Amino acid sequence: MSEPGGKHVDCHELGRRLYEFLDQELSDAECQAIRAHLEHCAGCDDQLRLEERFLSHLRDCCTADQAPPLFRERITIIVRETLEGRG
Numbered sequence: 207m208s209e210p211g212g213k214h215v216d217c218h219e220l221g222r223r224l225y226e227f228l229d230q231e232l233s234d235a236e237c238q239a240i241r242a243h244l245e246h247c248a249g250c251d252d253q254l255r256l257e258e259r260f261l262s263h264l265r266d267c268c269t270a271d272q273a274p275p276l277f278r279e280r281i282t283i284i285v286r287e288t289l290e291g292r293g
């Protein structure tokens with residue numbers, strides 16, 4: 207069975223691309239593949255909403271400059287640990 211639209215994104219791939227997706231750094235096709243995954247995966251949908259809220263909170267707090275890459279990486283780790291600890 208082949209999937210229409212070509213690209214398939216699994217949970218692992220989505221986790222790696224979440225920030226790129228939120229930062230709108232992905233191509234249309236990649237965004238579409240991610241949205242398709244989110245539609246049928248409550249876990250990743252949950253994670254996306256969590257990170258989205260977190261990022262918008264960050265932007266509210268420090269609108270002057272963007273979070274440096276290292277800081278972003280730390281956040282990713284913290285969010286991941288939170289999610290895993292919850293499970």
Ligand SMILES: [Zn+2]
Nearest residue numbers: 216217247250
């Ligand atoms: Zn998933």
